[in-house]
Amino acid sequence: xxxxxxxxxxxxxxxxxxxxxxxxxxxxxxxxxxxxxxxxxxxxxxxxxxxxxxxxxxxxxxxxxxxxxxxxxxxxxxxxxxxxxxxxxxxxxxxxxxxxxxxxxxxxxxxxxxxxxxxxxxxxxxxxxxxxxxxxxxxxxxxxxxxxxxxxxxxxxxxxxxxxxxxxxxxxxxxxxxxxxxxxxxxxxxxxxxxxxxxxxxxxxxxxxxxxxxxxxxxxxxxxxxxxxxxxxxxxxxxxxxxxxxxxxxxxxxxxxxxxxxxxxxxxxxxxxxxxxxxxxxxxxxxxxxxxxxxxxxxxxxxxxxxxxxxxxxxxxxxxxxxxxxxxxxxxxxxxxxxxxxxxxxxxx
Amino acid sequence: xxxxxxxxxxxxxxxxxxxxxxxxxxxxxxxxxxxxxxxxxxxxxxxxxxxxxxxxxxxxxxxxxxxxxxxxxxxxxxxxxxxxxxxxxxxxxxxxxxxxxxxxxxxxxxxxxxxxxxxxxxxxxxxxxxxxxxxxxxxxxxxxxxxxxxxxxxxxxxxxxxxxxxxxxxxxxxxxxxxxxxxxxxxxxxxxxxxxxxxxxxxxxxxxxxxxxxxxxxxxxxxxxxxxxxxxxxxxxxxxxxxxxxxxxxxxxxxxxxxxx
Numbered sequence: 184x185x186x187x188x189x190x191x192x193x194x195x196x197x198x199x200x201x202x203x204x205x206x207x208x209x210x211x212x213x214x215x216x217x218x219x220x221x222x223x224x225x226x227x228x229x230x231x232x233x234x235x236x237x238x239x240x241x242x243x244x245x246x247x248x249x250x251x252x253x254x255x256x257x258x259x260x261x262x263x264x265x266x267x268x269x270x271x272x273x274x275x276x277x278x279x280x281x282x283x284x285x286x287x288x289x290x291x292x293x294x295x296x297x298x299x300x301x302x303x304x305x306x307x308x309x310x311x312x313x314x315x316x317x318x319x320x321x322x323x324x325x326x327x328x329x330x331x332x333x334x335x336x337x338x339x340x341x342x343x344x345x346x347x348x349x350x351x352x353x354x355x356x357x358x359x360x361x362x363x364x365x366x367x368x369x370x371x372x373x374x375x376x377x378x379x380x381x382x383x384x385x386x387x388x389x390x391x392x393x394x395x396x397x398x399x400x401x402x403x404x405x406x407x408x409x410x411x412x413x414x415x416x417x418x419x420x421x422x423x424x425x426x427x428x429x430x431x432x433x434x435x436x437x438x439x440x441x442x443x444x445x446x447x448x449x450x451x452x453x454x455x456x457x458x459x460x461x462x463x464x465x466x467x468x469x470x471x472x473x474x475x476x477x478x479x480x481x482x483x484x485x486x487x488x489x490x491x492x493x494x495x496x497x498x499x500x501x502x503x504x505x506x507x508x509x510x511x512x513x514x515x516x517x518x519x520x521x522x523x524x525x526x527x528x529x530x531x532x
Numbered sequence: 533x534x535x536x537x538x539x540x541x542x543x544x545x546x547x548x549x550x551x552x553x554x555x556x557x558x559x560x561x562x563x564x565x566x567x568x569x570x571x572x573x574x575x576x577x578x579x580x581x582x583x584x585x586x587x588x589x590x591x592x593x594x595x596x597x598x599x600x601x602x603x604x605x606x607x608x609x610x611x612x613x614x615x616x617x618x619x620x621x622x623x624x625x626x627x628x629x630x631x632x633x634x635x636x637x638x639x640x641x642x643x644x645x646x647x648x649x650x651x652x653x654x655x656x657x658x659x660x661x662x663x664x665x666x667x668x669x670x671x672x673x674x675x676x677x678x679x680x681x682x683x684x685x686x687x688x689x690x691x692x693x694x695x696x697x698x699x700x701x702x703x704x705x706x707x708x709x710x711x712x713x714x715x716x717x718x719x720x721x722x723x724x725x726x727x728x729x730x731x732x733x734x735x736x737x738x739x740x741x742x743x744x745x746x747x748x749x750x751x752x753x754x755x756x757x758x759x760x761x762x763x764x765x766x767x768x769x770x771x772x773x774x775x776x777x778x779x780x781x782x783x784x785x786x787x788x789x790x791x792x793x
Contacts, residue, residue, distance in 0.1 A: 277619040417630055420620040424582060425613060429631040429681060430606030475620035 200479055203472045207486035211259070214493045218255040219247060221497060223504040253395045254387045258493045260399035261387070261451040262461060266488020267406045268444040269462025270469065270481050274416035275440055276349065282463040283448040286353030287334060288327050289459075290360035292452035295326025296382060301367040301375050319382075320394060320453035327449030330356055331441055384509030385456035387496050398450040405447035406485060412440050416477040458511055460518025461488050467525055491517070533557045534579060534693055534724060538588035541571075541578050548574045549748045551588070556726045558691055561719040563735035564728045566745035567769050572728045573614065573697055575745070579726065580611045580695050592693075606633070609693040610682040614701065614728075616674035621661040624654050624673045631681035636688060648680045651714065667702050675699065675711065682723060691722040698728050712738040736760055737782040744768055760785060 197205065220226050226234075226243055233239035234247040265283065272281040283289050299322045333356065338349040368379055415436045418426040423433045451458075468491075469483035495513035502508055534556040541549040549571045556562055556579070564572045577583045579590060581597055590597040592608050600608075610631070618627065628645045636644075649658050652672045657665060662673050675696075682694050696715060700708040708731070716738050719725040729735045735742060735756070742759040744752045746768045752759045760783055765773040772788035 414634065417620075417622075420618055420622065421627075421630065422613075422617045422619075425611070425616065425631075427582070427602050428580065428606065428609075428611040428613075430603045430633065432602045475622060476626060 200473050203483065204479075204486075207472075207483060207490070210490045211486055211493075214490055214497070215255050215259065218258065218493050218497060219251045222246070222251065222500060253392050254496070255493065256399055257387050257395045257455060258496050259489050260395075260402040261455050261458065262465075262489035262492030263485040264402035264406050264447040264451055264488075265458065265461040265492070266465035266469075266484040267409055267481055268447050269488075270466035270477070270484035271409050271412065271416065271440055271444055272462075273466055274419055274477055274480075275437060277419060277422070278350065279467070280463070281350075282460075283444065284457065284459050284462065285357075286349060287330050287356035287360065288445055288448045289452050289457040290357040291330025291333075292323040292327040292449050293383060293457045294360040294363050295322040295329075296453070296456075297364045297367050297379060298322070300378050300382070301371045320398060320450075323453030324446075324449035327445045327452060330360075331445035335438060335441055381509055382456045384511035385458040385514070386507070386510055387455055388507060394454055398454045401450035402447050405443045405450070408443050409440065409447075410481055412436065413477040413481060415440075416481075420475070456509075456511065458492065458514055460514045460522070461492055464518045464521055465491055467522075534590065534592055536575075536579060536588065536590045539575070539578055539585050539590065540587035541574055541583055542586045543583075547586075547748065549578065552745075552748075552750055554579070554743055554750070554753070556693055556724040558724045559719055559722055560740040561716050561725045561727065561738060562741050562743060563739035564726060564743050564745065565730070565732060565735055566751070569747075570745040571748040572745055574748075576611075576695055576697055576726065576728055580609055581605050606631075606681070607685045607689045607692065609695060610678045610685070611695045612675055612678045612697060612699055614697040616671065618662050618670075618674075621663055623659050623661055624649060624665070624676070625658045627662050627673050628676045628680050631677050632684045633681075633688065636684045640687070641684070644680055644684055648676045648683065651679070652676045653710075668704065668707055671699070671702050672707070672711075675714070679714070679718065682718065686723070691724075693724040693726070694718050696725070696727045698730060700729070700731060700734060708734060732760065732765070732785040733782070736785060756783065 216228075216231070219231060220228070224243070224246055226247070230239055230243050231247065234244045237244075239247075269282050272283065272286065273279055275281070276286075296319050299318055303318065334349060334352050337352045364383075368376065371379060415426070415431055418429050418431050419433075419436075421429070427433050448462075465488035466480065466484040469480055469487045472487075473479040473483045492510075492514070495510050495517060499508040499510050499513045534554075536552060536554040539549055539552040539554070540547060552571070552575060554562075554564075554575065564575065566572055574583065578585055579597075581600065581602075584598075592600065595604075597605075622630070625645055628648055629641060632641050632644065646658075649655055652675060654669065654672060654676060657669060657673075662670055665673065678694070678696075682692055685692055694715065696711075699711050699715070703711060712727075712734055715725050715727055719740070727735075727739070729739075739756055741754060742752075742756055743750060744759050744764065751768045752764050757777075760775055762773060762775045765775065765785065769787075772791045774786050774788055776784040776786065778784075
């Protein structure tokens with residue numbers, strides 16, 4: 184940008200796209216503050232400021248620092264990264280249905296978690312108590328990675344990755360993971376069953392600072408790494424062959440981008456459970472707001488995902504306090520009908 | 533110049549090309565003709581690096597094709613596929629910009645995009661989403677993208693090659709002629725151009741040389757007048773074809789409908 188363009192004489196108006204981004208950032212900030220302020224014990228803005236400056240009573244301080252702030256940070260991280268991964272997968276596979284859940288990444292992570300919940304006592308009885316809280320995240324993460332490796336390996340046909348095959352492999356892996364989960368659910372005890380049910384519907388509640396920070400750090404780094412693929416994703420819209428003709432190392436891009444998505448999704452699922460629809464719906468909303476070019480689409484999807492997830496969490500926490508509904512219920516309840524609306528509105532997918 | 537020598541291409545047990553020799557010199561327009569299934573598109577795919585050769589060698593100048601990666605190749609050749617696709621609602625200008633390398637200066641990119649769009653008569657549609665255009669306009673938008681890639685890389689790295697796989701298939705007569713004129717202009721400005729063509733009259737009117745294929749082999753190659761003879765064409769296409777020449781105008785190639793097999 185030259186000096187002349189920024190000189191004060193020239194009145195600059197925001198483009199439509201800039202306006203959308205300003206709006207989205209404001210929405211994220213507002214909803215993040217609401218996530219801290221609203222709950223069974225409502226907090227005013229001054230109380231919130233007091234907790235930050237250390238002048239508040241112990242009770243509100245504890246509510247903010249121990250319960251609501253880690254929950255908000257986790258919600259931000261999971262919403263951002265699920266939506267970003269959804270947008271990347273949709274671009275990479277040129278398929279508007281692509282979503283970490285669809286191609287089996289979330290399924291793999293879930294299966295690993297369920298195995299640990301139900302069968303964990305059999306083989307990890309000796310594990311020191313201090314390490315047990317990290318068992319689920321680690322298992323989910325490796326489940327996601329394993330499935331991603333499997334998907335990438337099995338989807339290759341004559342040395343090329345075929346999109347149709349990838350989605351079919353994802354469907355197969357999902358059904359295998361589902362069968363495994365079903366069987367384990369059948370043989371689980373009542374307590375395990377309750378754990379399973381709640382974990383499988385997703386929740387931002389069970390999160391201490393350490394686990395939150397670790398997984399959010401992984402999600403943040405992965406999401407930033409995904410931003411480097413914007414031009415490649417635009418070229419993928421021409422088809423893989425034309426992308427190659429334009430200078431893209433198609434296989435390498437696909438493998439690295441999918442690997443990074445597995446990392447981000449594994450980190451999210453491990454701590455919050457498989458939260459559906461964010462990865463599917465957020466990129467569609469973002470596409471309506473800023474268009475299909477990935478330089479705008481990826482950040483817009485991420486922000487939309489954060490708004491949707493924190494919004495869903497606000498709802499489930501406040502519908503029947505102090506009881507909490509699982510967040511997966513809210514995302515599916517908002518996401519499902521919205522998706523149907525999209526389907527009917529455009530007449531195609 | 534691109535030189536292909538003794539090229540074999542096989543898909544599994546099926547051999548598609550056998551011992552094909554082909555040259556694409558700078559500054560020339562080569563038309564690749566032949567009946568369906570002759571191996572034209574496969575040869576084009578081998579020359580641009582899409583499919584590996586089972587035998588033989590392809591050289592871009594002195595560099596062997598197998599030693600060039602995707603980025604190298606994109607600097608030296610641009611390809612228009614038979615049926616270009618687009619999965620996003622990008623505008624014509626956005627599509628044209630897509631294949632221009634990132635190292636090309638931004639201001640030059642803007643100028644180039646406008647120039648290429650004007651060259652293909654798409655000025656009115658520069659901001660229109662490509663999926664909203666007619667089939668012919670869409671095809672021209674993709675041609676514009678390919679020409680922008682070729683031109684930007686020529687300015688950065690020197691002349692390159694243009695490959696067009698049946699670029700006239702979905703176009704009306706006027707636009708067929710315009711596309712072929714554009715291809716010839718690119719050749720005259722220094723690029724090596726290879727066009728897969730079914731329309732023998734277009735090939736006769738615009739090509740500098742012809743490579744005529746049948747059953748995975750080169751049946752005949754050389755100057756238009758040498759390759760397009762009634763005897764050769766009738767043999768290659770397995771149906772009677774006559775060739776007429778009047779004065780300076782291009783050859784007229786007419787199938788004999790009444791005596792067709």
